Amino acid sequence: MNPVIETVGLKRSYRDFDAVKGIDFTVARGELFALLGTNGAGKTSTLELLEGQATPTGGSVRVLGHDPFRERSAVRHRIGVMLQEGGFPPELTVLETVRMWAGCTSGARPADEALDMTNLSDRRAVRVKQLSGGERRRLDLSLALLGRPEVLFLDEPTTGLDAQSRRDTWELIRELKLQGTTVLLTTHYLEEAEQLADRLAIMHQGLIATTGRVADVVAERPARISFRLPQDRLLGELPPLPAMGVTRHETVGGTVRLETRDLQRTATELLTWAHRTGVTLHGLDARSASLEEAFMEIAKGLDHEETR
Numbered sequence: 298m299n300p301v302i303e304t305v306g307l308k309r310s311y312r313d314f315d316a317v318k319g320i321d322f323t324v325a326r327g328e329l330f331a332l333l334g335t336n337g338a339g340k341t342s343t344l345e346l347l348e349g350q351a352t353p354t355g356g357s358v359r360v361l362g363h364d365p366f367r368e369r370s371a372v373r374h375r376i377g378v379m380l381q382e383g384g385f386p387p388e389l390t391v392l393e394t395v396r397m398w399a400g401c402t403s404g405a406r407p408a409d410e411a412l413d414m415t416n417l418s419d420r421r422a423v424r425v426k427q428l429s430g431g432e433r434r435r436l437d438l439s440l441a442l443l444g445r446p447e448v449l450f451l452d453e454p455t456t457g458l459d460a461q462s463r464r465d466t467w468e469l470i471r472e473l474k475l476q477g478t479t480v481l482l483t484t485h486y487l488e489e490a491e492q493l494a495d496r497l498a499i500m501h502q503g504l505i506a507t508t509g510r511v512a513d514v515v516a517e518r519p520a521r522i523s524f525r526l527p528q529d530r531l532l533g534e535l536p537p538l539p540a541m542g543v544t545r546h547e548t549v550g551g552t553v554r555l556e557t558r559d560l561q562r563t564a565t566e567l568l569t570w571a572h573r574t575g576v577t578l579h580g581l582d583a584r585s586a587s588l589e590e591a592f593m594e595i596a597k598g599l600d601h602e603e604t605r
């Protein structure tokens with residue numbers, strides 16, 4: 298089946314600065330794809346190309362089988378866009394804003410329905426300038442949903458939302474997905490990507506550093522074990538670390554940190570040794586890699602490569 302979104306060698310430059318340096322990805326119908334990345338990685342620049350707000354410097358982008366910039370009229374009414382900054386007239390009320398937007402949207406949902414979806418119904422008479430930052434984000438989302446879009450572009454949709462509103466928004470996004478909406482989302486909240494994304498890409502300095510399902514991206518990273526040995530014990534007393542499956546180790550401020558690709562084996566051997574020798578491992582902690590670690594390592598690792 299044809300992908301709903303497809304980029305091939307996509308590039309975007311601002312004068313002589315290359316913000317997006319050639320990226321390839323596809324998003325299938327009904328999928329939620331998350332674009333993550335460090336500040337300035339090129340997420341918004343990419344999103345704007347997908348939304349048809351700008352034309353690529355190189356490569357190509359197709360949305361619903363069309364060039365979103367040149368064939369804007371074929372795409373515009375089938376997509377919903379939530380920008381980072383909505384920029385609404387500050388004097389209009391919430392309801393007036395939604396009605397105004399609905400007037401420019403073919404087949405729009407009733408204004409009340411759109412406000413209900415983002416829990417803004419009780420703020421309908423409030424002027425936009427009086428809304429809190431989080432309420433304004435929810436108004437942005439209501440407007441993006443007005444035209445019942447097949448494809449939804451969400452640029453940091455939950456920035457500034459409190460924990461409850463964030464979870465409500467996640468629930469709404471899940472419901473939209475269940476109804477078949479394809480979603481492309483950028484976020485700085487790794488938990489958001491873990492909760493929602495079918496697949497994700499981590500961008501760094503204009504390139505995709507890694508992409509795949511959350512589990513696949515995390516599986517590329519080592520698990521970690523940390524503990525403190527009693528003062529009269531040395532790390533050298535443990536069985537040979539490579540034989541325990543340890544791929545890297547360090548001791549920082551008395552805490553031993555081990556990395557392993559086989560958490561069960563390394564943890565078992567460590568605990569067996571501790572039991573046999575009667576050693577207490579203080580502050581013992583063992584955990585699989587998280588998306589956050591994958592993210593940090595990518596940002597750190599690529600910076601090292603660049604400064605080499």
Ligand SMILES: Nc1ncnc2c1ncn2[C@@H]1O[C@H](COP(=O)(O)OP(=O)(O)OP(=O)(O)O)[C@@H](O)[C@H]1O
Nearest residue numbers: 311314315316334335336337338339340341342343
């Ligand atoms: N209009 C512009 N002119 C010049 N440089 C720009 C312009 N817009 C963006 N940039 C630069 O392009 C790079 C990518 O910006 P972009 O906003 O796409 O990053 P981002 O990944 O969305 O960042 P953030 O997470 O901070 O929102 C940044 O270095 C930014 O300064």
